[in-house]
Amino acid sequence: MNIRFYNAKILCLKDAATRTYQCIEGELWVRGDEIVYVGDGSDAERVLPGQAALSWDREIDATGKLLLAGFKNAHTHTAMTFLRSYADDLPLQSWLHEQVFPREGQLTEDDVYWLNILGIMEYLTSGITSNFDMYFFPPVDAKASVDTGFRTVQTSGLNNFGGSVELMEENYHIVNEMSDLTSFIVGFHAEYTTSMELMEGVAALAQKLKSPVYMHNSETKLEVEECLQRYGKTPTQLTEALGMYEYGGGGYHCVWMDDTDFEIFKKRNLTAVTNPASNLKLASGVAPIHRYLQEGISVAIGTDGPASNNCLDMFREMFLTTALAKVRENDAAVVGANEVLYMATSAGAHAMGLPDCDDLAVGKKADLIMIDLMQPNMQPENNLVKNLVYSGSKQNVALTMVNGRILYENGKFDIGFDPNEIYAKANAIIGRMK
Amino acid sequence: MNIRFYNAKILCLKDAATRTYQCIEGELWVRGDEIVYVGDGSDAERVLPGQAALSWDREIDATGKLLLAGFKNAHTHTAMTFLRSYADDLPLQSWLHEQVFPREGQLTEDDVYWLNILGIMEYLTSGITSNFDMYFFPPVDAKASVDTGFRTVQTSGLNNFGGSVELMEENYHIVNEMSDLTSFIVGFHAEYTTSMELMEGVAALAQKLKSPVYMHNSETKLEVEECLQRYGKTPTQLTEALGMYEYGGGGYHCVWMDDTDFEIFKKRNLTAVTNPASNLKLASGVAPIHRYLQEGISVAIGTDGPASNNCLDMFREMFLTTALAKVRENDAAVVGANEVLYMATSAGAHAMGLPDCDDLAVGKKADLIMIDLMQPNMQPENNLVKNLVYSGSKQNVALTMVNGRILYENGKFDIGFDPNEIYAKANAIIGRMK
Numbered sequence: 001m002n003i004r005f006y007n008a009k010i011l012c013l014k015d016a017a018t019r020t021y022q023c024i025e026g027e028l029w030v031r032g033d034e035i036v037y038v039g040d041g042s043d044a045e046r047v048l049p050g051q052a053a054l055s056w057d058r059e060i061d062a063t064g065k066l067l068l069a070g071f072k073n074a075h076t077h078t079a080m081t082f083l084r085s086y087a088d089d090l091p092l093q094s095w096l097h098e099q100v101f102p103r104e105g106q107l108t109e110d111d112v113y114w115l116n117i118l119g120i121m122e123y124l125t126s127g128i129t130s131n132f133d134m135y136f137f138p139p140v141d142a143k144a145s146v147d148t149g150f151r152t153v154q155t156s157g158l159n160n161f162g163g164s165v166e167l168m169e170e171n172y173h174i175v176n177e178m179s180d181l182t183s184f185i186v187g188f189h190a191e192y193t194t195s196m197e198l199m200e201g202v203a204a205l206a207q208k209l210k211s212p213v214y215m216h217n218s219e220t221k222l223e224v225e226e227c228l229q230r231y232g233k234t235p236t237q238l239t240e241a242l243g244m245y246e247y248g249g250g251g252y253h254c255v256w257m258d259d260t261d262f263e264i265f266k267k268r269n270l271t272a273v274t275n276p277a278s279n280l281k282l283a284s285g286v287a288p289i290h291r292y293l294q295e296g297i298s299v300a301i302g303t304d305g306p307a308s309n310n311c312l313d314m315f316r317e318m319f320l321t322t323a324l325a326k327v328r329e330n331d332a333a334v335v336g337a338n339e340v341l342y343m344a345t346s347a348g349a350h351a352m353g354l355p356d357c358d359d360l361a362v363g364k365k366a367d368l369i370m371i372d373l374m375q376p377n378m379q380p381e382n383n384l385v386k387n388l389v390y391s392g393s394k395q396n397v398a399l400t401m402v403n404g405r406i407l408y409e410n411g412k413f414d415i416g417f418d419p420n421e422i423y424a425k426a427n428a429i430i431g432r433m434k
Numbered sequence: 435m436n437i438r439f440y441n442a443k444i445l446c447l448k449d450a451a452t453r454t455y456q457c458i459e460g461e462l463w464v465r466g467d468e469i470v471y472v473g474d475g476s477d478a479e480r481v482l483p484g485q486a487a488l489s490w491d492r493e494i495d496a497t498g499k500l501l502l503a504g505f506k507n508a509h510t511h512t513a514m515t516f517l518r519s520y521a522d523d524l525p526l527q528s529w530l531h532e533q534v535f536p537r538e539g540q541l542t543e544d545d546v547y548w549l550n551i552l553g554i555m556e557y558l559t560s561g562i563t564s565n566f567d568m569y570f571f572p573p574v575d576a577k578a579s580v581d582t583g584f585r586t587v588q589t590s591g592l593n594n595f596g597g598s599v600e601l602m603e604e605n606y607h608i609v610n611e612m613s614d615l616t617s618f619i620v621g622f623h624a625e626y627t628t629s630m631e632l633m634e635g636v637a638a639l640a641q642k643l644k645s646p647v648y649m650h651n652s653e654t655k656l657e658v659e660e661c662l663q664r665y666g667k668t669p670t671q672l673t674e675a676l677g678m679y680e681y682g683g684g685g686y687h688c689v690w691m692d693d694t695d696f697e698i699f700k701k702r703n704l705t706a707v708t709n710p711a712s713n714l715k716l717a718s719g720v721a722p723i724h725r726y727l728q729e730g731i732s733v734a735i736g737t738d739g740p741a742s743n744n745c746l747d748m749f750r751e752m753f754l755t756t757a758l759a760k761v762r763e764n765d766a767a768v769v770g771a772n773e774v775l776y777m778a779t780s781a782g783a784h785a786m787g788l789p790d791c792d793d794l795a796v797g798k799k800a801d802l803i804m805i806d807l808m809q810p811n812m813q814p815e816n817n818l819v820k821n822l823v824y825s826g827s828k829q830n831v832a833l834t835m836v837n838g839r840i841l842y843e844n845g846k847f848d849i850g851f852d853p854n855e856i857y858a859k860a861n862a863i864i865g866r867m868k
Contacts, residue, residue, distance in 0.1 A: 081810075081813070081814070082814060083816075084813075084814065084816060084821070084824075084825060085816040085817040085820035085821050085824060085825070086816045086817070088770075088771070088817075088820055088824065089760075089766055089767045089768075089770050089771075090766055090767060091765070091766045091767070095766070118810055118813060119810075121810040122810035122811050125809065125810060125811070125829060277753070277757065279761070280757035280758060280760060280761045281756075281757050281760060281766065281824070282760070282766050283760040283761050283763070283764050283765055283766040284761070285761065286761065306825075309824070309825075310820070310821075310824040310825045311811045311824065311825035311826075311827065312811070313811070313827060316750065316753065319711070319750065322715075323711065323714035323715050324714060326523075326714060326715060326716070326717040327713070327714045327717050327718070327719065327720065329717070330717050331525070331717055332523055332524055332525045332529070332715065332716050332717040333523045333524060333525070334523075336522075336523050337522070337523075374853065374854065374857060375559065376515075376552055376553075376555040376556035376559060376853070376856075376857075377556050377559070377745045377746070377747070377828075379515070379518075379552060379856075379857040379860050379861070380515070380516060380518065380857070380860040380861040380863075380864050380865075381861060382517075382518060382519040382520045382864060383519040383520070383522075386519035386522055386744070387518070387519050387744075390518075390519060390522065390715070390743070390744040390745065391518060391519065391740075391743075391744045391745035392745075393745065393747060393827060393828045393829070394811075394827045394828065394829040395559060395827070395828040395829040395831075395845075397829075411829075419808065419810070420808065422810075422813075423808065423810075423813040423814070426813050426814040427813070427814040427815060429814075430814050430816060431814075
């Protein structure tokens, strides 16, 4: 498809190093899965001779709208949609062991497929164009993405209760080769659920495949204390000692870090993926985002799964990322809006191995969203980035495009499935378990 | 207007004392400004003979929708919309004195009128049906509400830099007598901005008018420390000693409270109005919501003004109220969803002197909202109250009705003003000040 946006405001990076954005007024052209022009239109004929005369499949008048790179949900368990509002108000350990694990054990591959699609629909409503997903059956999770047109990066949730290093290697190849929309990065659930033998296997696999490694890392104080008791090392120090990070990677949550942990993240160029809503709701704590930035450590943002959050809303996560940092540091000036927007877009893309999805520019993938500025929460237009991060909401998402395809527009999905059928399946799956 | 909702799910209180809700499937009828029937429809002819045959002005098929009482925004400064995204990332005192006060000094009554309407539009998108507003020119603020059909409770922002007790008394009568949609409760800005002489005048006025009293109370640690230095008492103890609370009232924010403060709130049946997003963003702290509930003290929820929040979104405030309490108490079990929904609806109504707007029941005012459940963030329907509080978003608000009038439906406003004209005015007002 050839799609032309005109009369648009286009938010793109001016200088990534300083997290500076510029707003270009004009046109953005998509050909196939790629952005081929961004500018005011005056130089389009020179830059792309003959292209303006191309027959467009769609020409979209973006008056009053803002185009920006889609959000990257850098940590989630998408198919946990079935447990939304099912077992809330419990601490992490009992929530996992008493509520989550027993029900997850009943999930079939077919269940996971449909529950993924429900989660993908929710992502689209929030302007999320790709997810970094850890769940059972990565090839099934990936197929749900391909079938809906959504971009996904899968990792393994390997632990003592399921999976194997061999299966992960198999899934690595299956998912990486499945589609342009799918990729796979080595990972495992967490130190507290995974034996030393398995972790050594993960490290060896990462080195063999030259892959980064991700895991749940230092989510709760208890997790770190128990790891120290078991191994005399924090989760970060233990996995570093095992040789996990030769090709980079990072951790999900990263709430309870010591000085050496920060040093390792810095040295290995690891990404801390923060999940603020989930960390609050499970009373896990508030991550030291300001310190990561001060140390030059990359931060990305994830929703975590819908059973712990309970929704998949990047606007909520962006506001929490800045607002919690301010109250944690007792300083309203820390972690500004530009930093947070960069985390939710570019830094997420880099953490997920998607360097072509990090910005709106010529040659980048057409993973973008259109924000309706003509709504009361986006007015006045004193500062568009601040409006997005401090005031933005799902109701501002007018359009979500992944890989050049419009999957969500004006509240309607174009993903090849009837939403009501998806809702019915999700209710039936959890209904079966009650 | 006579309006019939059918095929609806209707969420209403089953037992206020235990914050228990029930979901009735069936019909809700509105005649004029009042709810005249709630039930499954089978007893409608017996309860209201001949009424079903009335010609309805609108019959609304609410299949897949949930009706509930509108949210009460129990503390805000609506007209501060002009400062949204203008002066962020500053601590409270410098934010107020360097950024806010100098620009507010330039506002005309006409400016405040239009800025109020922008705020009211935003309330409607978030299912907020009334506000408890403190700002300049209460009669102008109230007129903006009347002209759009919105319900408002005004209080005074009296302080050393503006207003007088005499003017407050005058506004009390003007606003209370203006319309069924408007009322006025005695109040002043805060101890730290108001002289002892003025505070004594406020106390005398409250006793004369038999009015509750509200003020910003213990928002920051510094505020409490300085009050202790000045008077040897906390703001709560000082105002109690001045005789402010003979007819009740409460405080906005109420973050930094000591044991005696809790005792006073309990003894005087005062409401603590929490403003979690603003308290985070200005690095003021996290209010002790769990303790209020344990002590039996009523808690309501407000957005605070759009310059400090920066948006007017009750879904965000509800999630923050529960999630921050969990992390503050290091206990994921505290302050559940039912408690929070009660705060955002019934407790807010009671704090604002609106006992007829606290629930959906026969004889109550028709201040209600319709939530679209057939969206991915509301599925599956494991628990509707939890879905609302943990996952709800502005994009689920299909309809907002105030006093029997539909002011917002499917993204469109019916408030007698062109939204684009309101946006243009807001941009012009702040543009003039730059």
